[in-house]
Amino acid sequence: MxxxxxxxxxxxxxxxxxxxxxxxxxxxxxxxxxGNQGAVATLLAYVHGPGxxxxxxxxxxxxMRWVRTPTRIYLDARGAxxxxxxxx
Amino acid sequence: xxxxxTSRGFFGKRRDAGTDRADRIPPGQYxxxxxxxLSAGPTPQIPLETWEFTIDGLVAEPMRWSWEQFQxxxxxxxxxxxxxxxxxxxxxxRWHGVSVDDLLAAVEIDPRAGFLTAQSYGGYTTNxxxxxxxxxxxxxxxxxxxxxxxxxxxxxxxxxxxHLYFWKSAKWVRGLRLMEKDQPGFWESLGYHIRGDPWREExxxxx
Numbered sequence: 001m002x003x004x005x006x007x008x009x010x011x012x013x014x015x016x017x018x019x020x021x022x023x024x025x026x027x028x029x030x031x032x033x034x035g036n037q038g039a040v041a042t043l044l045a046y047v048h049g050p051g052x053x054x055x056x057x058x059x060x061x062x063x064m065r066w067v068r069t070p071t072r073i074y075l076d077a078r079g080a081x082x083x084x085x086x087x088x
Numbered sequence: 089x090x091x092x093x094t095s096r097g098f099f100g101k102r103r104d105a106g107t108d109r110a111d112r113i114p115p116g117q118y119x120x121x122x123x124x125x126l127s128a129g130p131t132p133q134i135p136l137e138t139w140e141f142t143i144d145g146l147v148a149e150p151m152r153w154s155w156e157q158f159q160x161x162x163x164x165x166x167x168x169x170x171x172x173x174x175x176x177x178x179x180x181x182r183w184h185g186v187s188v189d190d191l192l193a194a195v196e197i198d199p200r201a202g203f204l205t206a207q208s209y210g211g212y213t214t215n216x217x218x219x220x221x222x223x224x225x226x227x228x229x230x231x232x233x234x235x236x237x238x239x240x241x242x243x244x245x246x247x248x249x250x251h252l253y254f255w256k257s258a259k260w261v262r263g264l265r266l267m268e269k270d271q272p273g274f275w276e277s278l279g280y281h282i283r284g285d286p287w288r289e290e291x292x293x294x295x
Contacts, residue, residue, distance in 0.1 A: 048126050049128045050126065050280060051278060060129070067279040
């Protein structure tokens with residue numbers, strides 16, 4: 001796959017931290033589509049559209065997507081079957 | 089034929105020497121000479137041998153075109169201004185393609201149909217009222233600026249609905265599904281406006 005729009009998910013760690021309240025880039029997710037488990041930071045991020053889309057690095061299906069408006073963030077995380085987050 | 093959008097470009101050009109280009113830039117937008125690429129996923133590579141375009145949903149009989157059949161439809165040049173919700177506007181973009189009117193003429197539309205969902209290779213969707221795609225307001229383009237439409241910009245073919253924000257102009261379009269009710273598409277279901285008129289700044293749900 002050769003796509004210049006694809007960035008590492010670390011580039012969107014700020015939005016994620018705002019939504020989850022802490023840095024989740026090292027947290028583990030499971031892809032609903034293919035079952036791959038890995039750190040959120042391994043997801044492929046498409047950030048140049050009207051919103052942000054994170055895709056599975058194995059099957060390329062959408063794991064999470066969100067839109068930031070001046071007053072809200074709309075999050076669709078149905079592509080993440082679960083997430084595992086460490087407590088500090 | 090209603091030349092509504094071509095006319096906007098025509099009058100714009102005629103008055104171009106002055107500051108009238110500003111009149112063609114919707115509120116909150118800036119002018120660009122580039123053509124930014126926006127995408128929610130990898131660029132699909134669609135071989136023309138397998139490409140097809142369908143109209144289904146609330147029609148008497150679904151219709152399907154191969155690439156070759158699609159190319160033989162009546163087509164023409166279109167010169168239109170486009171505005172992206174990410175705030176860039178590009179004037180006088182030149183396309184070649186077929187009017188959605190000519191596509192819809194190939195099917196018998198159920199009178200209950202009031203909306204459609206444009207569906208794309210790669211899974212993207214966007215919703216539109218039928219009233220926004222008829223009367224030569226929308227077309228499916230396979231050429232941009234005199235050359236085949238490049239995949240990053242939606243090739244082999246993309247929908248173009250120039251009077252609405254450009255997320256409605258679905259790249260890699262593969263069909264139109266006619267529906268009774270408006271069904272929010274990929275961005276419309278995630279906070280973006282259900283219709284997206286740039287002149288009304290219909291950016292987000294609730295605008």
